[in-house]
Amino acid sequence: MSISALTNLRDYLIGTLSKEDMAWLSLELAGHVREEEELKPYTKEELNDMIDESERQIAIGEVYDFDEVLCEIEQPSQA
Numbered sequence: 001m002s003i004s005a006l007t008n009l010r011d012y013l014i015g016t017l018s019k020e021d022m023a024w025l026s027l028e029l030a031g032h033v034r035e036e037e038e039l040k041p042y043t044k045e046e047l048n049d050m051i052d053e054s055e056r057q058i059a060i061g062e063v064y065d066f067d068e069v070l071c072e073i074e075q076p077s078q079a
Helices: 003-016 019-036 044-059 066-074
Strands: none
Touching: 003 019
16 A cells, blocks of 8 residues: 555544544554564574674774763763
């Protein structure tokens, strides 16, 4: 179904359903999506790749340590 058709359907439902019915429908749809999602475990190779990438980021300084994060939180934004 196209985005345009979905947008029209959404607009139609918003215009015709009560807030309670929309809340019920959104929960039903969300539940349906969760049921359809299959969680598969990571493979050993995928886990090793994630670890390697994390170690690479640490080695080149692309991550913050706890003290740096705490400092950022405590300092007021300078934007």
